[in-house]
Amino acid sequence: MSSVLYDTPGPRAKVRNWIYSGIFVVLFGLVLWWALSLMADKGQLDADKWTPFVTDSQVWTTYLIPGLIETLKAGALSMVIALPLGAALGIGRLSDHAGVRAAVGAWVEFFRAIPVLMLMLFSSALFSPQLMDVPSDTRPFWAVVTGLVLYNSAVIAEIVRAGVLSLPKGQAEAAKAIGMRKGQTMTHVLLPQAVTAMLPALVSQLVVILKDTALGGALLGFAELLSMNRQIAANYSNTIATMFVIALIYIAVNFTLTTVASWLEKRLRGSKKSTGAVLGAEEVDDPVPGANTAAGA
Amino acid sequence: MFDFLDSGQYDVLGAFWVTVQLTLYSAVGSLIWGTVLVGMRVSPVPLLRGFGTAYVNLVRNTPLTLVVIGCSLGLSQTLGINLGGETFKETGFRLAVLGLIAYTGTFVCEALRSGINTVPVGQAEAARALGLSFFQVLTLIVLPQAFRAVVAPLTNVLIALTKNTTVAATIGVAEAALLMKEMLENEAQAVFAVFAVFALGFVLLTLPTGLLLGWVAKRVAVKR
Numbered sequence: 001m002s003s004v005l006y007d008t009p010g011p012r013a014k015v016r017n018w019i020y021s022g023i024f025v026v027l028f029g030l031v032l033w034w035a036l037s038l039m040a041d042k043g044q045l046d047a048d049k050w051t052p053f054v055t056d057s058q059v060w061t062t063y064l065i066p067g068l069i070e071t072l073k074a075g076a077l078s079m080v081i082a083l084p085l086g087a088a089l090g091i092g093r094l095s096d097h098a099g100v101r102a103a104v105g106a107w108v109e110f111f112r113a114i115p116v117l118m119l120m121l122f123s124s125a126l127f128s129p130q131l132m133d134v135p136s137d138t139r140p141f142w143a144v145v146t147g148l149v150l151y152n153s154a155v156i157a158e159i160v161r162a163g164v165l166s167l168p169k170g171q172a173e174a175a176k177a178i179g180m181r182k183g184q185t186m187t188h189v190l191l192p193q194a195v196t197a198m199l200p201a202l203v204s205q206l207v208v209i210l211k212d213t214a215l216g217g218a219l220l221g222f223a224e225l226l227s228m229n230r231q232i233a234a235n236y237s238n239t240i241a242t243m244f245v246i247a248l249i250y251i252a253v254n255f256t257l258t259t260v261a262s263w264l265e266k267r268l269r270g271s272k273k274s275t276g277a278v279l280g281a282e283e284v285d286d287p288v289p290g291a292n293t294a295a296g297a
Numbered sequence: 298m299f300d301f302l303d304s305g306q307y308d309v310l311g312a313f314w315v316t317v318q319l320t321l322y323s324a325v326g327s328l329i330w331g332t333v334l335v336g337m338r339v340s341p342v343p344l345l346r347g348f349g350t351a352y353v354n355l356v357r358n359t360p361l362t363l364v365v366i367g368c369s370l371g372l373s374q375t376l377g378i379n380l381g382g383e384t385f386k387e388t389g390f391r392l393a394v395l396g397l398i399a400y401t402g403t404f405v406c407e408a409l410r411s412g413i414n415t416v417p418v419g420q421a422e423a424a425r426a427l428g429l430s431f432f433q434v435l436t437l438i439v440l441p442q443a444f445r446a447v448v449a450p451l452t453n454v455l456i457a458l459t460k461n462t463t464v465a466a467t468i469g470v471a472e473a474a475l476l477m478k479e480m481l482e483n484e485a486q487a488v489f490a491v492f493a494v495f496a497l498g499f500v501l502l503t504l505p506t507g508l509l510l511g512w513v514a515k516r517v518a519v520k521r
Binding site: 211250 | 375
């Protein structure tokens with residue numbers, strides 16, 4: 001295989017590649033061996049630390065699956081609320097009225113600049129008995145959802161704005177030419193196409209939201225997937241094995257979503273019906289982290 | 298309304314200083330780790346490419362919170378790796394930086410990889426025709442141009458990193474989010490004021506960064 005950076009390897013390059021591979025395998029093996037022997041020393045490799053995940057279905061029915069459901073519930077609900085809110089904000093930012101543009105712009109930039117965790121902590125304090133008195137058993141859930149909605153509606157607003165701006169100018173001009181009003185142009189011509197164009201970006205934003213729910217478990221007592229590690233480890237004293245399994249579940253769910261996003265992107269880019277405007281997962285500012293982006297938390 | 302700031306009970310500036318330090322150390326570390334990763338991902342050795350791809354895909358899909366808590370519970374408390382930290386405070390800070398580097402490095406890697414794609418093929422071909430090796434082509438010709446092309450995406454990664462340092466609160470590092478949590482609990486009557494203080498702190502940290510690096514991005518971009 002040839003690429004920008006190197007030619008198809010000849011006989012000497014092939015030998016060199018084998019040598020590099022060999023060195024890498026040895027180094028990687030050493031690190032792995034060191035890690036495993038350290039884990040063995042602390043008894044983390046003992047069979048009884050790992051078998052519960054296979055033999056004891058209670059680990060799954062009592063902890064992991066309910067935790068995953070809470071995570072998915074908070075993620076899906078946040079997305080469902082943040083989507084229309086973000087769409088409204090995104091359109092507001094494209095408004096013809098300078099005042100509306102400025103106000104919405106300030107709101108969006110403000111909530112994009114604040115870490116999600118702080119928005120969650122703030123919501124949690126807001127829902128406290130003194131102020132709004134949300135029942136204490138559902139308070140962590142609502143605090144997490146509120147925090148995620150505030151942050152992600154701002155991010156989605158930017159996605160929507162970028163989606164509308166990515167459309168060819170002729171679309172709006174044609175709508176104007178046949179006598180459509182501003183609102184009609186937006187709802188009948190621009191938005192439907194923008195939504196299609198930004199589907200991949202939205203699906204990958206869902207990954208960011210799902211990852212961020214883990215913050216609520218760590219600091220607000222929300223019973224999501226990651227927070228289950230404490231309870232499982234308390235029962236079986238298998239911290240590392242539990243972390244490992246929980247990480248695998250997150251990776252499986254998020255990897256599926258990422259794959260769906262890039263499949264959508266490819267499909268939309270390839271289809272002849274669209275205007276060709278597609279907003280990829282990486283094309284919107286502020287990858288989160290977790291991350292919050294893409295680079296979210 | 299803001300009298301809780303004068304009580305001397307809370308060291309807001311100190312907490313934000315920890316946030317800044319977390320950001321700086323992690324930024325330098327993840328820039329290095331991300332460059333190494335991208336070197337692997339574009340290298341001619343299939344095994345290295347495989348490792349780079351697997352690492353990026355696995356870590357990017359794991360919550361940062363899990364990475365950081367994993368460092369604390371797994372590495373430090375279970376396996377006893379404290380990264381040379383003497384006290385709980387020192388260890389927590391170093392573990393948080395390690396977790397942030399491991400996580401943010403993947404985003405740096407992906408940003409750089411898109412930058413490598415902006416370098417015209419002809420340049421690498423010309424460099425190869427001169428007899429430069431893969432390593433020379435990468436470090437002398439391609440990466441310098443790629444870096445200049447990705448200042449803007451890297452700025453976004455840096456801003457996300459700044460916000461992500463709050464995750465260190467989950468392992469007890471005394472940075473802004475942890476102090477905010479404490480203050481919200483103690484000053485229940487001033488919820489909005491407390492939030493305003495910390496929100497302002499973050500706006501002050503991220504806004505100038507974005508503006509400054511946005512200007513830099515325009516200056517250094519390779520005109521083609």
